[in-house]
Amino acid sequence: MNKTHKGTRKGFTLLEILLVIAAIGILAAIVLVAINPNRQIAQARNAQRRSDVNTIYKALEQYLIDNQSYAVGGTGINTDVKNVCKTGNKTITDTLSPTTLCDGKVDLRVLVPNYIAAIPTDPAGGEYTVRINSDNNRISVSSPDAQLNQSIAINPKPPTPEELIQAQITAGTLIPTGTQQLVLNRLVYKNNAGTQTYIDKATTTKTCPAGYIPVPGNSMYGTSDFCVMKYEAKAVQINAPTVGLTTPNTGYGSINNSSTPTTSANGRAIASVASGFPIAQIVQSTALDYCANQNTVLGASLISNAEWMTIARNIEAQASNWIGGAVGSGGIYRGHSDTGIDSVLGQQASTDDNDGYFGTGNDINNGPNQKRTHTLSNGEVIWDLSGNQWEWISDTIMGVNKPIGGPEFTSITGYGQLSYDLTRPSNTNWTSTQNMGQYLAGSLTGGPFTILRGGRWASGYSNESSSGIFSLNFNFPEYGAISTVGFRCVTR
Numbered sequence: 001m002n003k004t005h006k007g008t009r010k011g012f013t014l015l016e017i018l019l020v021i022a023a024i025g026i027l028a029a030i031v032l033v034a035i036n037p038n039r040q041i042a043q044a045r046n047a048q049r050r051s052d053v054n055t056i057y058k059a060l061e062q063y064l065i066d067n068q069s070y071a072v073g074g075t076g077i078n079t080d081v082k083n084v085c086k087t088g089n090k091t092i093t094d095t096l097s098p099t100t101l102c103d104g105k106v107d108l109r110v111l112v113p114n115y116i117a118a119i120p121t122d123p124a125g126g127e128y129t130v131r132i133n134s135d136n137n138r139i140s141v142s143s144p145d146a147q148l149n150q151s152i153a154i155n156p157k158p159p160t161p162e163e164l165i166q167a168q169i170t171a172g173t174l175i176p177t178g179t180q181q182l183v184l185n186r187l188v189y190k191n192n193a194g195t196q197t198y199i200d201k202a203t204t205t206k207t208c209p210a211g212y213i214p215v216p217g218n219s220m221y222g223t224s225d226f227c228v229m230k231y232e233a234k235a236v237q238i239n240a241p242t243v244g245l246t247t248p249n250t251g252y253g254s255i256n257n258s259s260t261p262t263t264s265a266n267g268r269a270i271a272s273v274a275s276g277f278p279i280a281q282i283v284q285s286t287a288l289d290y291c292a293n294q295n296t297v298l299g300a301s302l303i304s305n306a307e308w309m310t311i312a313r314n315i316e317a318q319a320s321n322w323i324g325g326a327v328g329s330g331g332i333y334r335g336h337s338d339t340g341i342d343s344v345l346g347q348q349a350s351t352d353d354n355d356g357y358f359g360t361g362n363d364i365n366n367g368p369n370q371k372r373t374h375t376l377s378n379g380e381v382i383w384d385l386s387g388n389q390w391e392w393i394s395d396t397i398m399g400v401n402k403p404i405g406g407p408e409f410t411s412i413t414g415y416g417q418l419s420y421d422l423t424r425p426s427n428t429n430w431t432s433t434q435n436m437g438q439y440l441a442g443s444l445t446g447g448p449f450t451i452l453r454g455g456r457w458a459s460g461y462s463n464e465s466s467s468g469i470f471s472l473n474f475n476f477p478e479y480g481a482i483s484t485v486g487f488r489c490v491t492r
Contacts, residue, residue, distance in 0.1 A: 211271055221310050232383070288394060295489060302392060331433070403416050403418055
């Protein structure tokens, strides 16, 4: 017979139920905190913003390639930060006025539909922004409504070296020295361990080949100490490498390299010597080859724009290079830059560095601008960096990427792929009045174009004002070869 045992089956007590409910609540809270739906939503929105910013940027860049300018509508794109108008599904033929739709904003409907299906809008209802970076003339697209303190932008304006240093000072990783000394136009700082300084060396112990001088590197340009030809490149006989040649003459006192190439096949090489005429009638690619292969010095290459600027900024900081005897006073010595001396371009240099007026027909009292020598911070002297003849630089640039404006440096309105510090003197007010030279842009379409620096005699073809250590000329294609353009090499 089966027996039923009463009192052996138990239920949950109220306390147990409450404890289970509390545990479930705690676990749910932990899960919610771990998942953090608000953060997940913000991350998803940021992902969409990154995609939208990239889409707008690529469409604008493709439009630039096809049309040689950035898309412009409404108030247009300039160096000011402008919101992109919410016209995503409005075609360019819509009757609604752009002023009504995009008052104070940039209308990008010209991109629709060939470059973009519709103009994206922020997933939370905001707007994206565009601007032209004044330092490199490139477009910048960003999302000002990005969440989670994230920065979402393409090609934002890069900070200057000084801004980077200031950011480190604010963060406490750098402390200024007791006196914020200016050396070559750079503030000197020490890190908080006191072991590192942000300073461009005034001197260098670099050993250079014969005919080359050492140049202190400059952190602004990423240059370490290097050696540069003391004189513009000359042609020499291989069996007489210290004697510069004067034939064949272009008629302007320069070597006609097109007539007799300076190659080993002709028993010739290039060298940095005081005597002889500088080589001209040479295209940039040949100058590149000569520095590397036809040189009396192994391991050389054509000077770069960063290296040229390293030298020029060093020169501008030395009082001895200024006519008035103090930085900023009377202008920097401009070099051989007039049509005197029978219009001869390539006056041979002197072996005496104290005779900087050699061959110009000028002296300290008569045409002091014409001094052909400049002194570096380490005491080394370089000849004809300004005037005499233009010099090839190893860099090239497309027309759409050139700086805009000129001819005075103060008239440059955008720097294309370059920057302020890669084009001009440190003082924003210095122009050809201070013998800095000028900027000659030439065509802003096509390319690639080469970079010429330094100016020449009667530079600008009608006057001498565009000669100077900062003179900048983008008016020559790679294949150009004339009697007023030479070059010089460097070793690193």
